[in-house]
Amino acid sequence: MSLDGKISLVTGASRGIGKEIALKLSKEGSHIAFFYGSNEEKANETVKELEKNGVKAIGLKVDVSKEDQVKDAVKKIEKDFGAIDILVNNAGITRDNLLIRMSEKDWTDVLDINLKGAFLTTKAVARKMMKKRYGKIINISSIVGVRGNVGQSNYSASKAGIIGFTKSTAQEFASRGIRVNAVAPGFIKTDMTDVLSEDVKSEMLKNIPLGDLGKPEDIANLVLFLASSKADYITGQVINIDGGMVM
Numbered sequence: 001m002s003l004d005g006k007i008s009l010v011t012g013a014s015r016g017i018g019k020e021i022a023l024k025l026s027k028e029g030s031h032i033a034f035f036y037g038s039n040e041e042k043a044n045e046t047v048k049e050l051e052k053n054g055v056k057a058i059g060l061k062v063d064v065s066k067e068d069q070v071k072d073a074v075k076k077i078e079k080d081f082g083a084i085d086i087l088v089n090n091a092g093i094t095r096d097n098l099l100i101r102m103s104e105k106d107w108t109d110v111l112d113i114n115l116k117g118a119f120l121t122t123k124a125v126a127r128k129m130m131k132k133r134y135g136k137i138i139n140i141s142s143i144v145g146v147r148g149n150v151g152q153s154n155y156s157a158s159k160a161g162i163i164g165f166t167k168s169t170a171q172e173f174a175s176r177g178i179r180v181n182a183v184a185p186g187f188i189k190t191d192m193t194d195v196l197s198e199d200v201k202s203e204m205l206k207n208i209p210l211g212d213l214g215k216p217e218d219i220a221n222l223v224l225f226l227a228s229s230k231a232d233y234i235t236g237q238v239i240n241i242d243g244g245m246v247m
């Protein structure tokens with residue numbers, strides 16, 4: 001699945017699923033630019049690991065919910081690396097609470113980062129992709145966006161929004177050779193799920209037919225496939241990757 005010389009932008013790749021995606025793409029020869037929220041130390045470690053795969057790598061502190069930051073960063077990447085071929089909208093947060101206790105801030109922060117962030121980054125990258133008549137956009141949704149979850153109405157709305165956004169942009173961009181797909185992970189072992197209590201985790205396991213949480217690498221393998229030419233006839237799809245939770 002060679003991605004030799006391609007330029008990829010992965011949002012939220014200082015750790016977790018995004019980092020694994022960036023590493024996987026770099027192993028196939030893609031240069032990597034990535035955004036991170038605040039953890040500079042982790043971002044620097046990730047850059048070093050990416051460079052070990054013999055590609056160019058840069059980590060930029062960019063809040064995906066801020067249009068100016070996203071625009072400036074994409075311009076810098078295009079100037080230093082060239083036009084972006086592969087965009088993975090992965091940055092995401094949770095602020096869980098039951099609806100009646102959920103603050104307006106927790107609602108807005110989650111929608112702004114998880115959904116508006118994908119809109120702003122896609123918009124900043126799309127013009128050059130359209131000119132090139134080539135591009136792959138992979139949006140990270142969640143099975144919570146497909147089936148909902150108690151205490152996650154903000155997160156679920158953002159991830160369901162990603163699905164609608166994926167299908168609309170896939171239709172808008174298809175004639176320009178840009179494929180847009182969404183990946184909907186189930187429960188994956190990262191910092192995001194490490195904070196859950198043992199009770200919640202064991203309850204979760206009961207609902208996973210394959211009997212275990214997924215690994216970031218499971219998601220990265222699917223993203224790599226979608227980014228490669230082997231998936232050129234796939235667009236506008238949402239692929240669940242969840243040990244069988246949704247079927």
Ligand code: NAP
Binds near residue numbers: 011063064190191
């Ligand atoms: P994670 O370990 O918490 O990592 C989140 C990443 O996003 C970090 O690199 C973080 O940067 C970055 N980030 C946070 N806010 C940002 C912002 N405003 N602007 C730019 N970057 C920002 O999360 P994860 O578990 O890998 O999840 C990755 C994606 O998969 C998310 O969209 C999540 O919703 C989705 N997902 C995860 C699971 C799961 O079970 N883990 C399941 C379904 C879907 P810093 O390190 O600097 O904070």
